[in-house]
Amino acid sequence: MSKRRVSYFYDPDVGSYTYGLGHPMKPHRILMAHELISSYPSHLLLSHPSLTHFRPPRASAQQMTAFHTDEYVHFLSRVTPETMDELTGRGTQFLVGDDNPAFEGIWEFCTISAGGSLGAAKRINEGRSDIAINWAGGLHHAKKREASGFCYINDIVLAILDLLRVFPRVLYVDIDCHHGDGVEEAFYTTDRVMTCSFHKYGEYFPGTGTQEDRGRGKGRGYALNVPLKDGMSDETFKSVFDPVLERILAVFRPSAIILQCGADSLSGDKLGCFNLTMQGHAHCTSFLRKFNIPLILLGGGGYTVKNVARAWCYETACALGVQHELVPEGEEGGMMPWNEYFEWFGPRYRLEVVKNNMEDVNLRIADPSQDSEDSPENSTHRI
Numbered sequence: 015m016s017k018r019r020v021s022y023f024y025d026p027d028v029g030s031y032t033y034g035l036g037h038p039m040k041p042h043r044i045l046m047a048h049e050l051i052s053s054y055p056s057h058l059l060l061s062h063p064s065l066t067h068f069r070p071p072r073a074s075a076q077q078m079t080a081f082h083t084d085e086y087v088h089f090l091s092r093v094t095p096e097t098m099d100e101l102t103g104r105g106t107q108f109l110v111g112d113d114n115p116a117f118e119g120i121w122e123f124c125t126i127s128a129g130g131s132l133g134a135a136k137r138i139n140e141g142r143s144d145i146a147i148n149w150a151g152g153l154h155h156a157k158k159r160e161a162s163g164f165c166y167i168n169d170i171v172l173a174i175l176d177l178l179r180v181f182p183r184v185l186y187v188d189i190d191c192h193h194g195d196g197v198e199e200a201f202y203t204t205d206r207v208m209t210c211s212f213h214k215y216g217e218y219f220p221g222t223g224t225q226e227d228r229g230r231g232k233g234r235g236y237a238l239n240v241p242l243k244d245g246m247s248d249e250t251f252k253s254v255f256d257p258v259l260e261r262i263l264a265v266f267r268p269s270a271i272i273l274q275c276g277a278d279s280l281s282g283d284k285l286g287c288f289n290l291t292m293q294g295h296a297h298c299t300s301f302l303r304k305f306n307i308p309l310i311l312l313g314g315g316g317y318t319v320k321n322v323a324r325a326w327c328y329e330t331a332c333a334l335g336v337q338h339e340l341v342p343e344g345e346e347g348g349m350m351p352w353n354e355y356f357e358w359f360g361p362r363y364r365l366e367v368v369k370n371n372m373e374d375v376n377l378r379i380a381d382p383s384q385d386s387e388d389s390p391e392n393s394t395h396r397i
């Protein structure tokens with residue numbers, strides 16, 4: 015495991031924001047991940063000699079308008095729960111539907127999330143880090159002029175725009191259970207950014223991301239969608255991830271990479287429908303790290319908070335190449351050190367996300383005699 019210079023961006027205020035009662039998105043998970051990462055013995059993670067820890071400067075409105083409209087950014091900087099209805103024309107503009115509430119501190123939350131990803135891009139642009147991490151980033155649904163899917167400011171698009179000032183070609187990889195539509199849309203017509211998203215497709219938010227969507231004009235062939243079905247397992251995922259990424263790296267030859275590590279693709283996620291273990295999810299980080307191309311790791315979805323913290327802690331270790339000290343190879347998940355949220359990890363208190371026995375629908379053989387409209391489920395039952 016050769017060394018990598020790693021930068022870790024974290025703002026201790028991020029965990030205090032809440033989307034409101036009953037909303038599945040919990041910024042508190044970022045705090046839990048940080049507490050777990052901090053709980054490992056000194057030489058391991060945050061005090062590892064190759065890791066530099068930053069509290070990133072908050073992104074400014076001006077930085078955000080590199081992608082978003084002035085009107086939308088100005089709106090986000092002043093909207094409150096009280097003024098939301100009036101300022102959005104009863105939810106018809108900017109914040110559509112119940113997914114994207116105007117919660118207390120929404121503007122500060124956006125500046126922290128985007129500030130971390132812009133800090134990461136700066137470190138990579140300066141050539142001072144090989145890998146830069148912002149678990150508060152990865153908000154891939156946010157659009158130019160409106161919020162979507164719990165995302166308000168698209169920190170990923172902002173970071174990629176910054177990288178493009180230095181690097182000729184940027185690769186974006188997205189392993190969130192939901193299609194990375196906001197990032198794909200932003201770069202759909204350029205050949206300087208390749209977007210590659212692995213996601214559940216079929217009666218699932220946001221509904222985009224079919225294999226046929228491959229980019230437009232100069233960007234044709236520079237958007238890649240891998241639509242998947244319920245129950246995706248570690249083996250299935252690896253069998254499609256590795257060959258697709260090998261080919262992209264050989265043909266596109268990216269000069270920088272951003273990996274969105276949405277953790278709702280883990281087994282048992284509250285909103286997800288895949289069956290990845292912590293190691294299966296982290297395989298993407300380890301796989302990409304090996305190519306020694308400047309790499310940014312970002313967060314994303316993830317709604318079973320204890321498993322989000324486990325995955326992002328383990329992936330921080332993968333970035334440093336010390337994951338086998340946290341979970342000895344071949345052994346079951348290692349007992350985790352005592353930490354602020356220890357009781358959340360019961361009853362085994364281990365650094366593990368184990369798979370369940372749900373069927374991997376991706377393994378069903380599509381029956382060619384069925385017309386394509388039928389979902390594989392139907393054809394299997396038809397006698």
Ligand SMILES: CN1CC(C(=O)N[C@@H](CCCCCC(O)(O)c2ccon2)c2nc(-c3ccccc3F)c[nH]2)C1
Nearest residue numbers: 036037038113152153154163164190192219314315316
């Ligand atoms: C009108 N249609 C119904 C809406 C819809 O189905 N939205 C998805 C949104 C799921 C967002 C997933 C976000 C993400 O995980 O991809 C993410 C978040 C940050 O980075 N990535 C959704 N909302 C919820 C939800 C919202 C509020 C309360 C409870 C809920 F279950 C679950 N799933 C749209």
Ligand SMILES: [Zn+2]
Nearest residue numbers: 190192278315
């Ligand atoms: Zn998601």
